[in-house]
Amino acid sequence: MSESKIDTRLWSSKARNLSPYVPGEQPQHDNLCKLNTNENPFPPSPKVGEAIAKVLTQQAEELRLYPAPESNDLRAALAQSYELDINQVFVGNGSDEVLALIFASFFLKERPLLSPDISYSFYPVYAQTFGVHLVKIPLEEDFSIDPDAYRQPCSGIIIANPNAPTGLLLSLADIRKLASEHSNAVIVIDEAYIDFSQRASETQVSAVSLINECDNIIVTQTFSKSRSLAGLRVGMAFANASLIEALTRMKNSFNSYPLDKLAQAGATASVLDVDYFEQTRQQVIDLRTSLTEALIALGYDVLPSHANFVFVRPKDGDASGVASALREQGIIVRHFDKPRINEYLRITVGTAEQNSHLIEALTVLHADNSVTSD
Amino acid sequence: MSESKIDTRLWSSKARNLSPYVPGEQPQHDNLCKLNTNENPFPPSPKVGEAIAKVLTQQAEELRLYPAPESNDLRAALAQSYELDINQVFVGNGSDEVLALIFASFFLKERPLLSPDISYSFYPVYAQTFGVHLVKIPLEEDFSIDPDAYRQPCSGIIIANPNAPTGLLLSLADIRKLASEHSNAVIVIDEAYIDFSQRASETQVSAVSLINECDNIIVTQTFSKSRSLAGLRVGMAFANASLIEALTRMKNSFNSYPLDKLAQAGATASVLDVDYFEQTRQQVIDLRTSLTEALIALGYDVLPSHANFVFVRPKDGDASGVASALREQGIIVRHFDKPRINEYLRITVGTAEQNSHLIEALTVLHADNSVTSD
Numbered sequence: 001m002s003e004s005k006i007d008t009r010l011w012s013s014k015a016r017n018l019s020p021y022v023p024g025e026q027p028q029h030d031n032l033c034k035l036n037t038n039e040n041p042f043p044p045s046p047k048v049g050e051a052i053a054k055v056l057t058q059q060a061e062e063l064r065l066y067p068a069p070e071s072n073d074l075r076a077a078l079a080q081s082y083e084l085d086i087n088q089v090f091v092g093n094g095s096d097e098v099l100a101l102i103f104a105s106f107f108l109k110e111r112p113l114l115s116p117d118i119s120y121s122f123y124p125v126y127a128q129t130f131g132v133h134l135v136k137i138p139l140e141e142d143f144s145i146d147p148d149a150y151r152q153p154c155s156g157i158i159i160a161n162p163n164a165p166t167g168l169l170l171s172l173a174d175i176r177k178l179a180s181e182h183s184n185a186v187i188v189i190d191e192a193y194i195d196f197s198q199r200a201s202e203t204q205v206s207a208v209s210l211i212n213e214c215d216n217i218i219v220t221q222t223f224s225k226s227r228s229l230a231g232l233r234v235g236m237a238f239a240n241a242s243l244i245e246a247l248t249r250m251k252n253s254f255n256s257y258p259l260d261k262l263a264q265a266g267a268t269a270s271v272l273d274v275d276y277f278e279q280t281r282q283q284v285i286d287l288r289t290s291l292t293e294a295l296i297a298l299g300y301d302v303l304p305s306h307a308n309f310v311f312v313r314p315k316d317g318d319a320s321g322v323a324s325a326l327r328e329q330g331i332i333v334r335h336f337d338k339p340r341i342n343e344y345l346r347i348t349v350g351t352a353e354q355n356s357h358l359i360e361a362l363t364v365l366h367a368d369n370s371v372t373s374d
Numbered sequence: 375m376s377e378s379k380i381d382t383r384l385w386s387s388k389a390r391n392l393s394p395y396v397p398g399e400q401p402q403h404d405n406l407c408k409l410n411t412n413e414n415p416f417p418p419s420p421k422v423g424e425a426i427a428k429v430l431t432q433q434a435e436e437l438r439l440y441p442a443p444e445s446n447d448l449r450a451a452l453a454q455s456y457e458l459d460i461n462q463v464f465v466g467n468g469s470d471e472v473l474a475l476i477f478a479s480f481f482l483k484e485r486p487l488l489s490p491d492i493s494y495s496f497y498p499v500y501a502q503t504f505g506v507h508l509v510k511i512p513l514e515e516d517f518s519i520d521p522d523a524y525r526q527p528c529s530g531i532i533i534a535n536p537n538a539p540t541g542l543l544l545s546l547a548d549i550r551k552l553a554s555e556h557s558n559a560v561i562v563i564d565e566a567y568i569d570f571s572q573r574a575s576e577t578q579v580s581a582v583s584l585i586n587e588c589d590n591i592i593v594t595q596t597f598s599k600s601r602s603l604a605g606l607r608v609g610m611a612f613a614n615a616s617l618i619e620a621l622t623r624m625k626n627s628f629n630s631y632p633l634d635k636l637a638q639a640g641a642t643a644s645v646l647d648v649d650y651f652e653q654t655r656q657q658v659i660d661l662r663t664s665l666t667e668a669l670i671a672l673g674y675d676v677l678p679s680h681a682n683f684v685f686v687r688p689k690d691g692d693a694s695g696v697a698s699a700l701r702e703q704g705i706i707v708r709h710f711d712k713p714r715i716n717e718y719l720r721i722t723v724g725t726a727e728q729n730s731h732l733i734e735a736l737t738v739l740h741a742d743n744s745v746t747s748d
Contacts, residue, residue, distance in 0.1 A: 007616040010560050010590060012482040012529075020626030026440050034439075043435040052636065056427055061417040063640075064602035065408075066400050093467055097629040104503075108386040129478075129627040155386075186384050216384060224440070231437040231635035242381040252394030253503040255471040261605035262426065262636050266437075 014129075021125045024334055033331040033357050035348040038164075038193070038309050040228035040284065042351075044266075045276040048229065051269035052262045067261040070248070074264050077271040078236060082208050087241040090248065091267075093258040095192060095222035095235025098247070100126055101254070102218060102237065105246040106186040107132040109155040116145055118341055120160045120190065139166075139340075143303065143311075147174045147181075156186040161207070162193045165336065165346040167305030169197055175207050179214040186243065187217045193307035195226030195281045196288070205306075208238050215240045225308055226281050227270045234259065234267040284308050288349045294359045295347075298366060308349045314366075317343035322365065329361050388503075395499045398708055407705040407731050409722040412538075412567070412683050414602035414658065416725075418640075419650040422603065425643035426636045441635040444622070448638050451645040452610060456582050461615040464622065465641075467632040469566060469596035469609025472621070474500055475628070476592060476611065479620040480560040481506040483529040490519055492715055494534045494564060513540075513714075517677065517685075521548045521555075530560040535581070536567045539710065539720040541679030543571055549581050553588040560617065561591045567681035569600030569655045570662070579680075582612050589614045599682055600655050601644045608633065608641040658682050662723045668733045669721075672740060682723045688740075691717035696739065703735050 008016050024037035055062070071091045079086040092098040103126040107113045115123050117136040127134035137149050143166045150157055157178055162169045179187045189207040197205045207219045218239040224230035237247060251258065259267075270277070292302050292310055301313040314322050323335040323345060334346040350358065382390050398411035429436070445465045453460040466472040477500040481487045489497050491510040501508035511523050517540045524531055531552055536543045553561045563581040571579045581593045592613040598604035611621060625632065633641075644651070666676050666684055675687040688696050697709040697719060708720040724732070 005615075006619050007589070008620070010480060010558070010617065011620045012478075012480055014482050015479040015620045015624055018623050018627045020623045021630055022626075023440070023443060023630045026443060037440060039440065040438050042438065044437050046434075048437065049430045049434045053427060053430055056423045056430075060420075060423045063418050063422065063605040064414050064416065066397070066411060066413065066598070066604040067607070069397060069400060093629060093632055096631070100628050104386075105389040106384060106386055108388050125627050129624075184384070215381070228438040230440040230631075233441070233631055233634040241379070243384065245380050246382070246385045246389045249392050249394045250389055250503075252396075253392045253499050254474050255467060256395055256397045257470070257604075257607055258467055260607040260634070260637055263634055 018128060019125065021122045025332060027332070031330060033350065033354050035350050035354065035358065036332040036334045038225060038307070038348045039230050040225060040280070040308065041287070041349065041354065042228055042280045042283065044228040045270050045273040047269040047273040047276070048266040051265045055262055055265045063261060067257055067259060067264055069256050071259050071264050074234075074259070074268045074271070077268045081271050081274070082238060084208070084211065084238060085241065088211060088238055088244055090237040090239075090244045091259060092235050092237075092251065094224065094233040095190070095220045096122060097258060098220050098235045098237050099188075099190065100129070101247050101250045102186075102188055102220070103127065103130045103132055105250045106243075107155045111153050111155040111185075114150050114152070114154045114157045116159060116163065118143065118163070118166065118338075120164050121336075123158055143168055145170050145174070147178050150178060151181065154182060154185050156188060157182060158188040158190065160190040160192065162197065162306035164193065164307065165309070165334070165341065165344070166303055166311050167193070167307040167309060168303060169205065169306040172204060172207065172210065175217070176210060176214065179210065179217050183216060185216065187214070189217060189219045191219055191221045192225055194221065196284055196308045197306040198285060211238055211240060215242070218243055223267055223270060226284075227277065228280065229267065229270060232263050232266050234263055284349055287352060287355060291347075291349055291355045291359075294355070295362075298359070298362055309346050310349065311344055311346050313344050319343050319345045322362070325365050326358070326361055331358055331361055392502060393499065395496045399706060401706070405704060407724065407728050409724050409728065409732065410706040410708045412599060412681070412722045413604050414599060414654070414682065415661070415723065415728065416602055416654045416657065418602040419644050419647040421643040421647040421650070422640040425639045429636055429639045437635060441631055441633060441638060443630050445633050445638050448608075448633070448642045448645070451642045455645050455648070456612060458582070458585065458612060459615065462585060462612055462618055464611040464613075464618045465633060466609050466611075466625065468598065468607040469564070469594045470496060471632060472594050472609045472611050473562075473564065474503070475621050475624045476560075476562055476594070477501065477504045477506055479624045480617075481529045485527050485529040485559075488524050488526070488528045488531045490533060490537065492517065492537070492540065492712075494538050495710075497532055517542055519544050519548070521552050524552060525555065528556060528559050530562060531556060532562040532564065534564040534566065536571065536680035538567065538681065539683070539708070539715065539718070540677055540685050541567070541681040541683060542677060543579065543680040546578060546581065546584065549591070550584060550588065553584065553591050557590060559590060561588070563591060563593045565593055565595045566599055568595065570658055570682045571680040572659060585612055585614060589616070592617055597641055597644060601651065602654065603641065603644060606637050606640050608637055658723055661726060661729060665721075665723055665729045665733075668729070669736075672733070672736055683720050684723065685718055685720050687718050693717050693719045696736070699739050700732070700735055705732055705735055
């Protein structure tokens, strides 16, 4: 709706002052090489479709009934998979909803919430939505996070790990340090991309392993990335039972049944298909490695990514120009027109074909450019 | 979680003070005659399952992609069905989510929100969640709503119509009067049950017909009742485009993709199957008529219902006793232990078999009671 036609007379001042989150473009047509919203290049486990089809054929009639309000089967499957108790697990309508409920439950306090200046751009939006005072802590020059920079009174700290859009990973030692130095604050580790960490199969990288040790850590994860289910809208949080209880109450003060019957069935099947999960996440990691090498060969600076995207800087820093040129060829990548990162592009790791297509396009583009600038 | 074990140290005071909504019991096992949460006794249109199955078979791979953020196909289908423009239509994760966003968008003001003292019990919960000042206006002695009782400065008025749990209907003339007398307030008409109104097929009863005339009316509806899709979590709001724009911004400041791909496809198919919708809602109305007659024959006071439930008072007013006795026989109905309505039961209209089962149980119960009390 064009701004001039909007009549805000009946809106609350909160509604008037919102600056909503702008998700990456979701063109609803084909023929595009879509590397802009970090979706998984692989389809979800076939077990997901089977489980949903089973509900449709054997229990279609049951769609008339409300779903399980606390998604107990799904939470039980997650608890078993992550070796937690079911009351340490919360699920919601995508990790975005889970994060919103976290903001509403823990950060509406005198002390501010701390977050890196460059991170998931929904955090400042939530802060505005819920009236939370957010203080941004600058990343280091190399985009890494220095835990010592967070030494100030706060209601909480929220960090995407791996961070978005940089893809850099904070160590478990640093997370433990943050949690113990801020024992009166809630430390949210947003692990949307953690399953793609290079070291995921070798060493423990997820802060889920700290839940029983640190009662003030909440870890959020999502089915949208490593489980290829962005279309199903399921996210989760892991924490000690008292923090999960707060989220549950907040949920039941907002929307009692956020997960529909089919999403619950599909997500549960996804959790149970461990082999498929391990196999596809390793494939994405391998594809990232080859994409990284190809980009470096083209002269790009590529940050060491632990996610299913790479954060890269073209030699001349004209990220915006590269994004536009790719767009003309039907390849969409994400450019953030923001201080410090406007010379970078965030490129989702695609299929082998998509990555080749991208590299070919960039090869031609930079060959042309170098001819022009000679 | 038992209250004694909950550590609320890290909670915000808002989280500590919540009194979450308590939905009707959702036992996840069979052999129960479940007449407590106003689900439709009929399954959803077969077209719903077909549409979802089609996504699963033809586009399973697409579950890896985010869904259409604004649910444009679904909103277009609703717009066409209700003869509105697409920008007059909003959809969300059940009408509960839609209502929550309405509270957040319009009522956080100095002036209070007005609502009947007896109505959907989620309204006071939303008010608490969003810090909205809610003033309850008593229903008349006969549980009807007198528009003149709302003559006071307010940010808005929210009325369930038909009201829950009474089932009584407010006329369009009264709604128009409320809207024109409160031109600076947002009038929310929560029409979760409107499609079951006795007069739905004869006269216009839905306030959707007032949207173009009154720029301050928002009508909410749901797929959970008349469309037999409580398990799919889809609700909607109809209003002028400026009010819908506020809801859209609030949504995008909270959760960008509340409706998954399958729910969008299923709900769209439901809207398009007009015949099935008309047929099943008429069947529910007919079942309500015979259930009402049978209850009256048993000596019950039955309020004239426009919903898929009846609100009834046993002769001796011992609603709680009747609910317990039915429960022992595997029949669940809803009793609200609240002032003014604690002598009433809300009974969902079931299938012909379920209704007979209920009437038989009540017949035996009241025969026993009359023997005992003689």
